[in-house]
Amino acid sequence: MDSIQPALYPDERIDEVNEQLRLIQKKNGLTFGTDAYLLAAFIRPQSSATAVELGGGTGIISLLLAAKEKLATVAAVEVQPAFSELIDRNAALNGLSHRVRARCADLRELRAKDFGKEVELVFSNPPYMKCNTGKRNEADEKYIARHEVCGDIADFCQAASRLLKHGGRFACVWRPDRLTALLDALHNARLEPKRMTFVHADASAEPSMVLVESVKGGAPSLYVSPPLLLYLPKTEKEIARRLTPMAEEIYQTCNFSGLFSRS
16 A cells, blocks of 8 residues: 555544555544445445445445455445545545546436446445434534435435346445334335345344345345344453454455355
8 A cells, every 4th residue: 555645634534444445534524434344345246337325425335345346436426525525535545546436416316327327236324313313513524424414215215226227236234223214215216125134243232233235126035144243242351352253254355255145
């Protein structure tokens, strides 16, 4: 990785993601977390596919997919101009400008013609929270990223459906306690859920997120994989929690395997 330090705004910092990626992040914006990485791993490799990300943020998911060569090209749609610019800067920082490009737009206005054609894949880590819930003393950038200010889950699903070709896939990560809202939105957008994985911190914890892959115009048939447990039980002598073997493999390869990826 090039060690040259890019120019930063006062509200920014650079984080090391892995051996391949560095990421410029806004101090007042959402930083990437487990949900973003797991979604990148959940997405099936389609090395020749053209994809669109809805709600790009810093661009981390698109960058992970490009760095791992899981997709050919990605257009990362982001409604906030400062973050749209940030996606392009992060792509340039990591030598991925030929694979990842930002598009500053409201996803509610997107059509397939905006990208020249219908695409094979759309993916998203959408805002999980309804407006007027949670903390409102957050910076505007973080509030917009967390809350359905610029589109709710129905808007995200409708946008995905408009952009996808028949048989194309939509992958997203979502909150289990709002799963019914996601399933209803998918149904109304003609996106049939085909694969679902619940993610738990450990065997005793409730699921903290759910990963869902849907197919445009697909026939009803849903595969719910075994739950993905992230951590082993912590012993009294351990200070830090240890990842389960499956979680360790996912973090190393950025891929789901075995029962978690069955069609």
